[in-house]
Amino acid sequence: MKRLAIFASGGGSNAKALFEYFKDNEQIQLPLVIANKEGAGVFGVAASFGATAIWVKKSQLNNPDFLLPLLQQHRIDGILLAGFLLLIPPYLVAAYPKAILNIHPALLPKFGGAGMHGHHVHEAVLAAGETVSGPTVHLVNEQYDEGRILAQQTVPVLPDDTAETLARRVLEAEHQLYPKTVAAYFLR
Ligand code: GRF
Numbered sequence: 351m352k353r354l355a356i357f358a359s360g361g362g363s364n365a366k367a368l369f370e371y372f373k374d375n376e377q378i379q380l381p382l383v384i385a386n387k388e389g390a391g392v393f394g395v396a397a398s399f400g401a402t403a404i405w406v407k408k409s410q411l412n413n414p415d416f417l418l419p420l421l422q423q424h425r426i427d428g429i430l431l432a433g434f435l436l437l438i439p440p441y442l443v444a445a446y447p448k449a450i451l452n453i454h455p456a457l458l459p460k461f462g463g464a465g466m467h468g469h470h471v472h473e474a475v476l477a478a479g480e481t482v483s484g485p486t487v488h489l490v491n492e493q494y495d496e497g498r499i500l501a502q503q504t505v506p507v508l509p510d511d512t513a514e515t516l517a518r519r520v521l522e523a524e525h526q527l528y529p530k531t532v533a534a535y536f537l538r
Contacts, residue, residue, distance in 0.1 A: 352536045355382040355426045356401075357434040362392030363521060364432035364453055364528055369399040371529030377537050382424045386411065386436055414441045421445075428536060431490060432528070435467060440492050450490035451535065453528045455520045457502055458486040462495030472513035472520070483507050483516060485524040487531040501531040 356365045365383065372378045383396040383403040396403035402424070410416045418441075421429075428449035431438070438450060454462055456471045466474065475483045484504040489497035503523045507516060 351377055352427045353379045353381055353425050354428045354430050355384055356380060356430045356432050357384045358392040358432045359387050359435040360390055360433045362395040364524055365392050366395045367525035368529050408436055411436055412439050418445060438490050443492055448489055452488055452490050453524055454486045454495050457484055458495055458499060464494050469513045472516045480507050483520055485520055485527050487528055500535055501527055503527040
């Protein structure tokens, strides 16, 4: 059995998809949410699935003496980033080798890296004239969006797409791709 923590900064729709997928799963449990924005939507999501949600400031994330005991206390085996905007510090990557996953809303290695989040990603995809986009699930290392790619799912980019319509289509694909990739990876 694996106990995974979700790290999120925003609305938490991917967190919700993960909770729904694993709610009756005995092999994977999601007991803890770490959020770096007070009042983020993901707090409500965590509460509705009975998970503990903790607000962690950037300085606390970067402090191993704060974060590692917290994760150990909840017996966390791995971490799922779901719209988490802070860079994961090297000590955490070292503490959870090959056990931190992220979902990115574009087909990496294109359209990744610092600053490539939210609408910026979809605007860049449209500006480049891409005909397909879609989410990527990858392992996390010390660089933004550069760890090994585990899975991708493509969606079409339509001629009249805006960043908003494309984001919605990609997000729906994220909700399908992330849970099944997490299951395949941690239960391998
Ligand atoms: C998603 O688009 C994800 O790919 C990105 O951040 C967004 C989070 O959305 N990393 P939500 O909070 O899961 O709704």
